[in-house]
Amino acid sequence: MHKKQLSLRLLVSMFLMASFLGVQDMNAQRRKKKKDKNKTETPEKKKKKEKTIAELTKSSQKIDGLFTIYQDTVTGNIKLLIKKEQLNKDFIYFSQIADGVSEVRAFRGAYRGSSIFNIKKYFNKIEFVAPNTSFYFDKNNAISKSSKANISDALVSSSKIVASDEKKGEYLIEANDLFLSEVLTRIKPPRFPGSSPFAFKLGNFDKKKSKINEIKNYPENTNIKTEYVYNNPSVLNGGSQAIKDGRFISIKVFHTFMNMPENNYEVRMDDPRVGYFLTSTNDMTSTKAVNYRDFINRWRLVKKNPELAISEPVKPITWWIENSTPVEFIQTIKEGVLAWNEAFEKAGFKNAMEVKVQPNDADWDAGDVRYNVLRWTSSPNPPFGGYGPSFVNPRTGEILGADIMLEYVHFTNRVKYDKIFGELSKASTEEEAHNIFTHKDNHMFCSAGHLMHENTMFGKTVLAASGASDLEMEGMKREAMKALIMHEVGHTLGLNHNMKASQLFSPEQLANADFIEGKCLTGSVMDYAAINLTLDRSKQGQFYDTAVGPYDVWAIQYGYTPFNNDSERKALLAQSTKPELIFGNDADDMRAPGKAIDPRVMIGDLSNDQITYSIDRIKLANNIMKDIKSRFSNEGETYEELRNAYFILSGQAATAGGVISRFIGGVYVDRSVIGQEGGTQPYTPVSLEDQKRAMNALKTYVFAPNAFKAPADLYNYLARQRRGYNFFGGPEDPKIHAQVLRYQKNVLNHILHRNTLQRITDSELYGNEYTLSAFMTDLNNAIFKADLYKNVNSFRQNLQTEYTKMLLNMVVGKKSKGYTNAAKAMALYNLNKIKSWVSNGTGNISTKAHKNQLKLLINNSLKEVK
Secondary structure, three states, X not given: OHHHHHHHHHHHHHHHHHHHHHHHHXXXXXXXXXXXXXXXXOOOOOOOOOOOHHHHOOOEEEEOOOOEEEEEOOOOOEEEEEEHHHOOOOEEEEEEEEEOEHHHOEOXXXXXXXXXXXXXXXXXXXXXXXXXXXXXXXXOOHHXXXXXXOOOOEEEEEEEEEEEEOOOOEEEEEOHHHHOOOOOOOOOOOOOOOOOOOOOOOOEEOOOOOEEEEEEEOOOEEEEXXXXXXXXXXXXXXXXXXXXXOOEEEEEEEEEEEEOOOOOOOOOEOOOOOOEOEEOOEEOOOOOOOOEOOEEOEXXXXXXXXXXXXXXXXXXXXXXXXOOOOHHHHHHHHHXXXXXXXXHHHXXXXXXXXXXXXXXXXXXXXXXXXXXXXXXXXXXXXXXOEEOOEEEOOOOOEEEEEEEEEEHHHHOOOOOHHHHHHHHHOOOXXXXXXXXXXXXXXXXXXXXXXXXXXXXXXXXXXXXXXXXXXXXXXXXXXXXXXXXXXXHHHHHOOEOOOOOHHHOOOHHHHOOHHHHOOOOOOOOOOOOOOOOOOOOHHHOOOXXXXXXXXXXXXXXXXXXXXXXXXXHHHHHHHHHHOHHHOOOOOOOOOOOOOOOOOOOOOOOOOOOOHHHHHHHHHHHHHHHHOOHHHHOOOOOOOOHHHHHHXXXXXXXXXXXXXXXXXXXXXXXXXXOOOOOOOOOOOEEEOOHHHHHHHHHHHHHHOOOOOOOOOOOOOHHHOOOOOOOOOOOOOOOOOOHHHHHHHHHHHHHHHHOOHHHHHHHHHHHHHOOOOOHHHHHHHHHHHHHXXXXXXXXXXXXXXXXXXXXXXXXXXXXXXXXXHOOHHHHHHHHHHHHHHHXXXXXXXXXXXXXXXXXXXXXXXXXXXXXXX
């Protein structure tokens, strides 16, 4: 009984256990099935599907061309399509200002330069890279394997690929960041240490306001016009009237991507005896004393018939006259452009230049790089008179396009001469003067238009005062325009300035109307020469260049003749020693105090006797000055024209004084090569006779008690025309003493410049006979002796005080360390002389007060020396 009960309990327990385990197993199976079922019913989350190029551009307008662009029709945003065959290939990027403001030198037509760029694919990114093209390595030299060492390329932009089509080899990127930023070209100028916080400046780039204005696409180039907006909420200087609101400035920029030109262009190397703009490279595998490998900038001209001595080109250089050009100017402009065909014929090309007029219904903009355009603006603050930039292939120097910008205001009588002349005359160092003529990319602005305007205003004043006819006046202005056009076209052909070319004719020849008729008055239209005005008005002939000069013809021959061999090229260059072919450019010119050494390389001069011609210029200005009150006082009008005439005449006399001053301490430069027939030694000091002539001229016409003297009854009438509150910033009275002192200081700044004084001493070692002691003694005498025992007038008091301060600065001033010991010794010697002179106690009360002031100034300053 007991055993049976135990067995039954065990059996029940086993059954219950089995049942429990079965239930557990069934539940587990159910959960597993449910889980498996859920797996089946809820598939794994799929990866996000990448959108195709078509999907990302479905709401965009497709604009085909060199680079396909998609522009969203709702937002205006753009995307750029890059093709596989465009990767790792050279293209050219070029930009220019479509419209802007002159305050930051971003004005209509301003070229910003060109550069090579490649497009590279880096994993999921597209990169724009600008390679450094400044260096050359001969691939046959083993050192070329290190061609990338310590040379930096520019990774300009890196953009993520937003869609691609591997089969077609296409990659799509967002392009707003590329074009709506300063990545491709810098517009906002940098702020230098010491810059005035009150100077005008652009604000911060406003990406939200900036936009794409226009897209034009062609098979060989892609053009995008953007509007850059800058915000400056706390502006201190709002700029001129040309700017509506200084807080919000818009600069419009053309961006151009171009295919690399065909590679059959033949480069031409530079030679220092002729002046072309350069594409500079350094040959890093050369072992020569200089490793320059520079290409001149020139157009690709190829003869249609190579076997002919003179042939038309396959593709001429075509110029378009913009439809904004005043109709009365068109014929003169055409003549100025086509005048260069004379030079090209000597180089073997007939009709190399051609001119067309842009139709009023033209479907292309004057800023289109496919057209070379003579363009016009009438700016409130004209940055130039004429400006002839070009852009090139940075690998070869081939000119790919050019424009000429002309300012209408420079053919009017509206710009005030005292402002034009004053800017440069106030520059006391070569650095300051360089900044006046240089824009942000360190390319020289052409100031020929400014100088031409000054000359023409002088011509108009002289002709009006001489009772010239309207016909003669109009003829003079047409000659001026033609000369300016020829000058600016010369720049677009690759030529830089030749400031040495004014030496072609003598003063007597320039005063012979029959002799100079139809000629270039200088060796080159690329000079900044003075207007030809004769002291004897009965001998007046041509005023300006009306043809290209002998240097221009020779330079075009060098740049464009298809030489058969190197001997022909060398034979042409051997002619550089001819007097009519001498050359010196901006780097050599002496327009700024202390800059350069050769007085023949100067602006505002004329003839091969600059001293005589400049003296005649001063005499002419002084003669005309006597009668301007009656000649330029028209009943019912204000005195603005009379005031202009005064500043024009006195300013021209001051310019002539500056020309004369450059002969003191001057050294003539000859750049002929060793053994060249007709060549001389590189450096030859100006003769003692000419330096003494120059010193005597300065004594008589710049430093004398009556220098820059006007009729006494004229000063009362030098009144500006009132306009609203235009005198709010200061008193309106004419600042005559300050003006005359500025003219005199411009001369003193040069002849007492540390470079000039050092050169006088150094050149005594190689032929200079006008010693430092002789010059400094003559200068002291010129400024003091004429009125040593007389009353000293107010102009001379100003001059003597300023001169004494300059001598003191040489001895004890901040810049005294820059002067040689010999210069400081002579300055101290002159100061002691002055001290003894001003101790004589003669003169009226004003003179005695002046002399006491000079004595006290010298005594107090020289205490430091003792």
